[in-house]
Amino acid sequence: MSDGPDFKKLESRMDGALDALKNEFGGLRSGRASVNLLEPVTVNAYGSDMPINQVGTVTVSDARTLAVNVWDKGLVGAVEKGIRDSGLGLNPVTDGQTVRVPLPPMTEERRKDLAKMSGKYAETAKVAIRNVRRDGMDEIKGDDSIPEDDKKRLSDRVQKLTDEKIKRAEEMQSAKEEEIMQV
Structure with a gap:
């Protein structure tokens, strides 16, 4: 009997998407030297x-x-x-x-463009996290040795992990947008 997907591996892949997002945000100029x-x-x-x-x-x-x-x-x-x-x-x-x-002071228009760009970066990270979720769900559905009740429990666990990571990506985006829009 299998015990479902490797949750440490799934979490590690989702964290990789968040690390990539953090890296992308590091290159966005917010008016502060970095x-x-x-x-x-x-x-x-x-x-x-x-x-x-x-x-x-x-x-x-x-x-x-x-x-x-x-x-x-x-x-x-x-x-x-x-x-x-x-x-x-x-x-x-x-x-x-x-x-x-x-670093020259940023114009309001440039700040809005950068805020929009941070949203695109965050969306890319969220898509990557959802792709990891899909892989985990496919692994659960494809394993016939797991009873239906356990499949439901494992699916809920994968979804909960996904929700946490997406929430973290949204928090990172909101903090970056706030930093960018600060004058």
């Missing part, structure tokens, strides 16, 4: 494109300024160019081996 903002930036260094965190240390110097301490003085110009060409709308300033990145 080292995650420069994560997508690549720098042409030593003949290939490298992530910015492999050529220098990204730090937050104050609420509206990031600083990139470039390890190789010869790459300062490449780091500045990489940030400028990243499409993030940032204008870096070189200060010796440090590239300072002031």
Whole structure:
């Protein structure tokens, strides 16, 4: 007799969707400086494109300024160019081996766009969580060795886990939207 799906595995997959959502939210600019903002930036260094965190240390110097301490003085110009060409709308300033990145204040329209984008990210995470639920339910329905009463109990347990994770995704989205809309 089988005891249904591996709930630890299902929960782990659902948590993976929430982790991905958290990562996506990290890249959304909220007007506050965050080292995650420069994560997508690549720098042409030593003949290939490298992530910015492999050529220098990204730090937050104050609420509206990031600083990139470039390890190789010869790459300062490449780091500045990489940030400028990243499409993030940032204008870096070189200060010796440090590239300072002031974050301009965001417009109301841009804030609304970012809030909308956070909603899309959250919806993608919720779909991923529901897909994990579907896999768990299919496993329960497909196992003929489980009595009907147990199938119902296991299905309810999978649904309860799904509801918890979706609620968590909605809480994360609401917190991110609140952060974005703060002036």
